[in-house]
Amino acid sequence: AQKVTQAQTEISVVEKEDVTLDCVYETRDTTYYLFWYKQPPSGELVFLIRRNSFDEQNEISGRYSWNFQKSTSSFNFTITASQVVDSAVYFCALRVNTNAGKSTFGDGTTLTVKP
Amino acid sequence: DAGITQSPRHKVTETGTPVTLRCHQTENHRYMYWYRQDPGHGLRLIHYSYGVKDTDKGEVSDGYSVSRSKTEDFLLTLESATSSQTSVYFCAISEVGLWNTEAFFGQGTRLTVV
Numbered sequence: 001a002q003k004v005t006q007a008q009t010e011i012s013v014v015e016k017e018d019v020t021l022d023c024v025y026e027t028r029d030t031t032y033y034l035f036w037y038k039q040p041p042s043g044e045l046v047f048l049i050r051r052n053s054f055d056e057q058n059e060i061s062g063r064y065s066w067n068f069q070k071s072t073s074s075f076n077f078t079i080t081a082s083q084v085v086d087s088a089v090y091f092c093a094l095r096v097n098t099n100a101g102k103s104t105f106g107d108g109t110t111l112t113v114k115p
Numbered sequence: 116d117a118g119i120t121q122s123p124r125h126k127v128t129e130t131g132t133p134v135t136l137r138c139h140q141t142e143n144h145r146y147m148y149w150y151r152q153d154p155g156h157g158l159r160l161i162h163y164s165y166g167v168k169d170t171d172k173g174e175v176s177d178g179y180s181v182s183r184s185k186t187e188d189f190l191l192t193l194e195s196a197t198s199s200q201t202s203v204y205f206c207a208i209s210e211v212g213l214w215n216t217e218a219f220f221g222q223g224t225r226l227t228v229v
Contacts (some may be wrong), residue, residue, distance in 0.1 A: 004157075006157075009155075035217055035218075037220075043203070043222070043223050044220065044222055044223065045205065045220040045223075047217045047218075047219070050217050091157060091158065093158075095218075102148065102160055102163055102173065103148075103158075103160075103207075103218060105150075105157040105158040105159075106157055107155055107156060107157040108157050
């Protein structure tokens with residue numbers, strides 16, 4: 001069975017602060033994919049990033065960066081110089097090769113960025 | 116944006132009535148999923164389909180049934196709605212044969228059972 005844990009239920013920061021959202025996963029599969037999705041107040045789910053289990057390179061996209069560490073089963077997400085528009089619920093998800101593409105989601109972290 | 120349309124977007128229904136939610140895709144993706152989202156629970160899989168007439172249960176399938184008679188449509192039915200089924204329902208699609216793909220989500224359907 002797969003499990004995704006986002007221990008931070010809510011985070012509040014002031015604009016321009018850096019913030020890291022934690023994601024810890026569990027799986028016995030050796031091939032898997034990790035995802036981050038953003039859900040703004042409007043409610044839609046927006047794909048942010050995908051990472052496969054064989055690629056531990058960190059990735060940076062503008063103010064967003066992701067740190068994947070297999071040794072600790074973590075896939076953390078950092079927003080640098082946060083902005084009010086970053087306020088949203090962020091979900092981490094895990095998909096394994098053997099599971100028909102079904103994704104297991106964490107419970108989400110609600111990020112509030114105050115001006 | 117991926118071509119996924121959920122209908123209706125909002126619905127209020129009475130306890131005990133049947134309800135059908137529709138997910139329509141224009142991407143010709145093989146896999147379709149229904150999730151429900153509740154506060155504190157993230158998204159939980161209800162049912163999924165891996166082809167026309169091929170469906171299987173997810174982790175919270177009790178009280179729900181699905182049908183997929185065409186590649187583009189995946190229907191979720193609540194045979195007799197209960198208040199515990201008040202939730203936001205998301206449809207998703209993916210092309211799992213291409214493992215480097217993410218699931219694309221519909222806009223969601225907010226269902227209230229009174």
